[in-house]
Amino acid sequence: MTIQQRTTLTQFLIEERRRFPSASGDFNALILDVALACKAIAKAVAFGELGGMYGNHAADEGDSINVQGETQKKLDVLSNQLFIRMNEWAGNLAGMASEEMDDPYQIPKQFPRGKYLLVFDPLDGSSNIDVNVSVGSIFSVLRSSTDKEEVTEKDFLQAGSQQVAAGYALYGPTTMLILSVGNGVNGFTLDPTLGEFMLTHPQLKVPAQTQEFAINASNSRFWEAPVKRYVDECLAGKTGPRGKDFNMRWIASMVAEAHRILMRGGVFMYPRDTKDPSKPGRLRLLYEANPIGFIMEQAGGRASTGRVPMLNVQPTSLHQRIGLVFGSKEEVERIEKYHTEPAAPIEDDNPLFAKRSLFRD
Secondary structure, three states: OOOOOOOEHHHHHHHHHOOOOOOOOHHHHHHHHHHHHHHHHHHHHHHHHHHOOOOEOOHHHOOOEOOOOOEOEHHHHHHHHHHHHHHOOOOOEEEEEEOOOOOOEEOOOOOOOOOEEEEEEEEEOHHHHHHOOOEEEEEEEEEOOOOOOOOOHHHHOOOHHHOOEEEEEEEOOOEEEEEEOOOOOEEEEEEOOOOEEEEEEOOOOOOOOOOEEEOOHHHHHHEOHHHHHHHHHHHHHHHOOOOOOOEEEOOOOHHHHHHHHHHHOOEEEEOOEOOOOOOOOOEEHHHHHHHHHHHHHHOOOEEEOOOOEHHHOOOOOOOOEEOEEEEOHHHHHHHHHHHHOOOOOOOOOOOOOOOOOOOOO
């Protein structure tokens, strides 16, 4: 029997470190601690109801609401705790920030402080937990620029282009870790027999063109004109201005959407809309849009607000929301172009997005 030799995540990081002879090894240790947190979350997700992990957090005492105004699931809280527990002790971090915490997390005084900041969404797509649809974790690594004992919100307000590394874990039929350390994007699959992430998808690339798009069509009445124009053109198919048929996808788990696009191309849109004028977008800039944007750009794709490159946006608050479009480069550039020019009238018989209603008399 031939034994296939695969590179482990540890071996991969060692090889990357050799490009920087003066590196201390703290960065490698940090990534491995993040990977350990993802392994622990994957196990909890896999047990599901058998492990008592379904349902809302603190359901007996009234649901727990996070800083986003969202009801926390049991797995949201556990995943956040696992990220903290696995990463606070090693001396690699100056602080952490999470979707589930109002303020930055301070490294306890009994542990040494490091030179990096970790920003994460511990469990993206948690609304899918109870129906057994893929969820994931998203993370971003930044450099800390402060020597103070405690970090502040301001320390985390760095543009996406300043990320040292970014990645996500996908808890699906297999558990995968997608990672970029600024030198392309690589995919690792968790080998359950060894408990190791193995390199299975080296140097991933997003195809420049696509025939798939992902958007929540229930928000169509709130879309801005450029987004409506793009979707209408896709739905018009071969007889429309695009001259080809498109398929529409929507999983309601951005990690799963990003993974599909990374594997076979596509474009994801959660654009700014008029549904809630007080929110300039739905997704969070620091721990959702920036890390996914970094991965897409490193894989040859593009990430944008719809108007400007995502990684150039200067954050103004820890939980800042923003519109996000990412995926195949040519499609994202087309959407950006539509935001800079007058909307062209679309004439088609599509009943879902045309001016006349599906429920017309």
